Amino acid sequence: MIRKIKKEVGCSFKENIQYMDQTLPVEKSFDIIRREMEIGGKESVFYYIDGFIKDEAMLKIMDSFLSITAEDLPRDAKTFSKQKIPYVEVANGSKGYAKDA
Numbered sequence: 766m767i768r769k770i771k772k773e774v775g776c777s778f779k780e781n782i783q784y785m786d787q788t789l790p791v792e793k794s795f796d797i798i799r800r801e802m803e804i805g806g807k808e809s810v811f812y813y814i815d816g817f818i819k820d821e822a823m824l825k826i827m828d829s830f831l832s833i834t835a836e837d838l839p840r841d842a843k844t845f846s847k848q849k850i851p852y853v854e855v856a857n858g859s860k861g862y863a864k865d866a
Contacts (some may be wrong), residue, residue: 782830785810798811800812800813803831809830826851832841
C-alpha cells in the first residue's frame with residue numbers, strides 16, 4: 766500500500782533534507798541516489814532514482830550545476846529551471862512543464 770503524504774517545501778534547508786532522508790529509503794535502496802553538491806556557493810542535495818534517467822543526461826545536468834557561480838545563481842526556482850537546467854522537462858510547481866534544450 767502506498768502512503769500519500771502532502772508536505773510543502775519549507776524555508777529550512779536542513780529540515781527539508783531531514784524530511785527527504787526520512788521519507789525516501791536512501792540507505793535501504795541502491796536505486797535511490799542521494800548526491801550532495803555545491804551549486805553557486807550554496808549547499809544542495811540531489812535525489813533521483815537510478816535507471817529513470819540516463820547517465821549521460823544526469824552528467825550533463827550535474828556539469829551544468831557545478832559550473833554555476835554565486836554571481837550566476839538565479840534568485841528563484843522558476844528562473845533557475847529555465848536558465849540552468851539543460852536537456853530535460855522541468856516541472857515548475859503546479860504550473861506545468863517548461864522545456865529547456
